[in-house]
Amino acid sequence: MNVELLRRITTHILEDPRRCIMASYYVRKDENVPSFKSYDFPPCGTAACIAGWAVLLFGGDPNLSQVREQARRNLGLTVDEGETLFEVAAWPERFQHMLPLATRGSYYDEGTPGFARVVVLRIEHLITTGE
8 A cells, every 4th residue: 555645645635625526536627627617726726536636646647537547556555445445435434424515516515624634534544444
């Protein structure tokens, strides 16, 4: 397991919680994706999920059809470990229940400090327990 990259992801997310979304592998402000039209992007203009950041921070150029595979490889995870990390619905229930619900837009209040903290807790859980 590439703990160094996982910790880079957590640091990156906590530096600006708007970088953290789980609804898309990655999205750039200049792409004008309709579902992200009102999203409050960070100054860098990019938001991504755990898998997306695992590719982007590793120095790769994400191929949308292979982001999970690239991310698993970069993180040194098995297919099962990757699926349970990259898919919120596969997270242990306690983490799912901690996610702040959105008042508008997506199901979760993505891009907020509360959302980012839960994502980081989930990553730290994987690092410490392997689950």
